Amino acid sequence: MTSPIEWNVETTDGRARAGTLRTRRSVIETPVFMPVGTQAAVKGIRFEWLEDELDARIILGNTYHLFLRPGVDVIREFGGLHKFGTWSRSLLTDSGGFQVFSLSDLRKLTEDGVEFRSHLDGGKHFLSPEVSMEIQAALGSEIVMVFDECPPGDAGHDLTRKSLEMTARWALRSKDRFNELQDSGQDTGYRAADGLSGRQALFGIVQGAGHYDLRSESLAKTVEIGFDGYAIGGLSVGEEKDVMYGVLDHIAHQMPDDAPRYLMGVGTPEDLIEAVYNGVDMFDCVIPTRNGRTGSAFTSHGKINVRNAKFTSDKGPIDAECSCSVCQRYSLGYIRHLYQAGEMTAATMISHHNVAFFLNTMRSARTAIIEGRFTQFRTDFLAKIGRFAAESV
Template sequence: MGEFKPINWQVVAREAEARCGLLQTRRAVIETPVFMPVGTLGTVKGTRFETLEDELDARIILANTYHLYLRPGTEVIRACGGLHRFIGWRRALLTDSGGFQVWSLGALRRITEEGVEFRSHIDGSPCFLSPEIATEAQVFFGAEIIMAFDECPPGEVSRDEARQSLELTSRWAARSRQRFLELQSADVDTGRVNDHLPPTLDGTQAQFGIVQGATYLDLRRESLRRTVEIGFDGYALGGLSVGEEKAAMYEVLAETAPLMPSDKPRYLMGVGTPEDLLHAVACGVDMFDCVLPTRTGRNGLAWTSRGRLNVKNARWTRDRRPLDEACACSVCRRYTRAYLRHLYLAGEMLASILLTHHNLFFFLDTMRRVRQSIRSGRFSRFRQEFLEGFRSGVD
C-alpha cells in the first residue's frame, strides 16, 4: 500500500497569528480554519450525510466516544466494519475521548487514578472509562483523528483543583499515547483486540493531546509543555467555554494558542459562537467544533450575518424575506421568515431541519470566507467588517 502518514499538515498562508492550512487524511483534504459539525451519536442532528457532503461540503465531522461506547457499543461498531461504515459517512471523522461528557455527569461519576467510574445516563448501569479503554474504543471506531482521554475541570475552579486536574490529565495523556502506539503497531496483544479490525487500522490514524489548566495561564503553559513532551500528532485546547467568563477564555486563547507547536494542527474544543471562532482564528487556532448550529436550529434560532434571529418572534409573521439576505444557502433561496415561523409554531419537524441546514451553512461558509481572507492578506479587515455586521442586529 505504501507509506502514508496519519495526517499531512501544512500551513499555506498566514496573517499575523491567523493561519490557513491543508490537513490531509486518508478520506479527505481539509482546508483550515475548519468548523466541524458535531455528530455526537454518529449523526449530525436533522441533517443527512448526503447534504453534508454534496451541498455543504463538510470534510470532517465529530462523533463522541462516551455516547457511542454506551450505545450501540464498541463491539457493534467493530462488527459493522468501523464507524464510517456503520453510519455511512465517507469523509473524515474525529472522535472526542469522552472526558468532557464524563465531567458533565457531576455526582454520577467518581474519578480515580485508574479512570472514571460512572452511571450510564441511559439506564443507570455502572460503567468505567480509562485512558486505555477510551483509546481502544476510538481506535476500533476507526476515526482518522482521535483524542487523548483527559480530565476536564469546571470553568470556576481553584488553583489547587486546576493543578490536580492538570497532573491527572498529563498522566492520562501518557497512558493514552502508549496504548495508541501499541494498537497501531503490528504486535497487538490484548484479549479484547485481536482480529476483524476496521480497515482504517493500518497506521493512518492520528492522535491529538489535550491541554488543560483552567484559566490559569502558567498552568496552561505547563500543561502544553508536558503534553508536547509526550508527542502527539496535533494539540487541542480543552476546558474552555465551561462556565468561565468570556474575557478569561479569550485571554487563555491569546496567551496559549500561539505557543502551541506551529508544525501541528491546533484544535479548540467545543467553541463556539461566530465571534469566538474569529477571535480564536486570530490567535492561531485551526480546528473547531460546537453544537450551536444544530442545537439552536432545533430551538428556532438562526445565525445570520446580522446576528441571531429568533423565528418565534411575532414580528416575522408576514415577513417575506429570507432568514439572511446575504446568505446563498438553499433555505434562504427558497423559504421566508414567515413560513419558517409558521412551521416552527406548528411543531413541524421541517422547521428544525431547515434552520439546522441554514445554520450549518452559515458556520461552514463563514470559515470559507475566513480562509479566503487569510490567503488574500485581509483577515483583520474581514474580521472587523464581519463583527460590525453581526453586532448590528437583525432588521
Template sequence: MYRVQLDVEATHGTARVGTASTARGTYQTPLFMPVGTRGAIKHLSAADYERLGAEIVLGNTYHLMLRPGAELIAKFGGLGKFSGWDGLTLTDSGGFQVFSLDPKVDDEGVTFKSTYDGSTHRFTPEIAVDVQQQLGADIQMVLDVCPPLPSPPDVIRLALERTNDWARRAKAAHTRTDQSLFGIVQGGISETLRAESAQRTVEIGFDGYGIGGLSVGESREEMLPALAAAIEHLPADQPRYLMGVGDPASLVEAVALGVDQFDCVMQTRLGRHGTALTSTGRFQAKAARNAELDEPLDTACPCEICARHSRGYIRHLLQVGEPTASRLLSIHNVAWTIDLMQRMRTAIADGTFDVLRSNVLEVWG
C-alpha cells in the first residue's frame, strides 16, 4: 500500500490546508471530489472535469462491478484510462449502495441483488478489495457496514465490530503497492463509539481514513460532535475523508473540525432538477420570475456558465425539457463547490477562515 502523506501547510484553529501525495500524484486539501457513479459524472465528460479543476473523481464499485464489470475495466488499464480521465480516482467499496438494498448480512460478508437484473451477488471484504484492485483507482475504500440513523445501539455496535473486523481482512487482502487503501470509521452519532472506532481503525493502520455513516438521517447538530470525536483520534499527517457530504454548511463546518476531503452526488442531482447552488442560497432556475432576467445564476461565481448564460436562457431550457439545462446547471454546481473549497483553502492560509465560515453559515446554515 502507498501511504497517502498529507503535508499540512497552514492551519486556522483545527481547519487545515495542505497537499496530499499519492503514488501517482498530489491533490490539494480541503478538497471536493465529484462523483462519477458509473464511470462518468452525470452530463459531464473527462474534459469537463479537467476544465473545472477537479483533482479526484469517484467511481462506484457496486455499479461498476455489475456493469460493465471490473475485469473489462482492468483490460482497459483501469477506471481512469477507461473513462479518459488523467486525474486521480477513488472507488468506494460499494457498501453504502449494498446496504441500501436490504441485503442479507453475516459476519463474513453481505449477499445482495443487482439493481439491473435481480441477480444475486456476494461481497466480502476480500472480494471488495479484489474488485477495486481490478478497477485500479488510486485510492480504494474498505468494505464497511453503514447502518441508517437513527438505529438502536446494538445495531450501531454490531456495525462497528463488523466494520473493524472487515477492515483487518481488507488490509490483509490488499496487494497493490501503487494503490492506497483507506479505512473507515463508524459508530453512529455516539461520540464514545466514534472515538473507539477511530482508535481501532488507526491501530490496524491505513493509508488514509474515511468517516462513514454520517449524513444518513441525523441532523447537522447531531453529526458534528460525532465527527469531532472521530477526528480527535485520526493521524494529523494523513487525510481525513468525510464520506457522502457536500452541502455548503456541512462542508465549512467539517473543514473547521479538520476534515480534508469530501464527496457528494448532491451537486449534479440538484442540477438535474433545476436547482443551482449560489452565494445567496439555492436558486430555483425554473421559476417564472427568471424568464426575463438577463443575469447569471450567481453574480459572484467565476464559472463558465455564469460567464456565458443568463437565468432567462436556462429557465427557457428547463421549460421546454432541453437536457442541456441539466448539463449547464450540473457544471455550475460542481464548479461552484470546487471554488468554495478553493476559497476555504485561501481563507485558512490567510487567517480569515472564521469570516468565510460565518458568511457561508449565514446563507446555508
C-alpha cells in the first residue's frame, strides 16, 4: 500500500532538513510549526486568519478533548472535523493518550487501555489503541497518531522500559485497527464525496524519557512496525532542558531519513531551532496562544510581557521585524491598554502575533537551510533572543 502522504527532503544542511510534505489537502513546507486547535479551534484565531494571512498549512486537533466534547457522533454528523469548523487544510490529530495521562483523574491503566474520569464532569470513559484509531478516523485528520503511554519526564530506567514496551505493543494494535478502518471505508465516505482519498496516514511515537539506550530501543521497535512518519514523544514533560536537548541530539538524526520527523508538544522558539538543528521537521505547541492569553509575546529580541508599565506609551509594534497584521497596525501601548482593561481583543491580538512569529521562525529556518547557512542562522537567532533574556517575564 502506497503512503497517503508524499515526503521529500529537498535540502540538508548538517543534520537540518528542508522538506515538502504533501497530503490530500495541502502542501506543507518544512520545518513547520503546527498551531494547536485543542477544541476544534486555535484559541482566539479564526480559520480565515490562519489560512489567508498566517498561511498555516496544517494544524493539530486533540482527540481527548473532542471525544469528551462535543463527542464523536456530533463531529461525524457534520462530516468530520474539517467540515465541523470549515478548516480546509491538513489536520493532524493526537491519540488522546497524553491528555489522559496529564488531565484526567482516577486512571486505571491496563494492557487493554486506560479507563479514566473526564476532567469536565467526572464521567467514566475508556480509551485504547483501537478506540483512539476509531475516533481519529471519524475526525478525518490527514495524520493520525498511535496511542501511546507517556511516562513522567524523570521516570527511572525500569519504569520507562516497561512503559515503552507497552507503547510498542499499543503501536502494533494501533496499526492493525488503523488498517482495518482504512480498508473498510468506515468514516471515509464524506471525504471520498469531496474527491479526496479516504486514506489517512499513521505516525509512530518514540518514547524512552531521558534514557538514550531506551530511546534507541523504542526507535528500533517503532521502525520495525513501520509507519508513514515518526514522532518523538515524552519530551517537555517536566525534565530539565539539557535532558531534552541531549535526547534530541541522540535520537532525531537516527530516525528514518525517508519519513517526516515530528517533535510532539515542544516548545519555545529556541527549542524549535535546536530541534531543527538536530533534524526534526514538524512541531506543535500550545505556547503561542497560551502565552498570548497571559500577555506574553514572543519577539525577534526575546519574550516580552505587554503588561509591563514601560510599554504604556510605546508607539511601536510588538515586534518591529514582524509582518503580521497586528504588528502592521497596532502599537504596543494600545495593546497594553486593552490587556489592562480586560478587553478580549488583547489576547487574540497577542496570540495572532505569536502564531505568526512561530510560523515565520520556521520559514526563516527553512530558507537558511536551503541557502546552506543554517548554523549561522541558529547562532544569530539564539543570540538575538537571548539579548533581552533578563527582561523576560
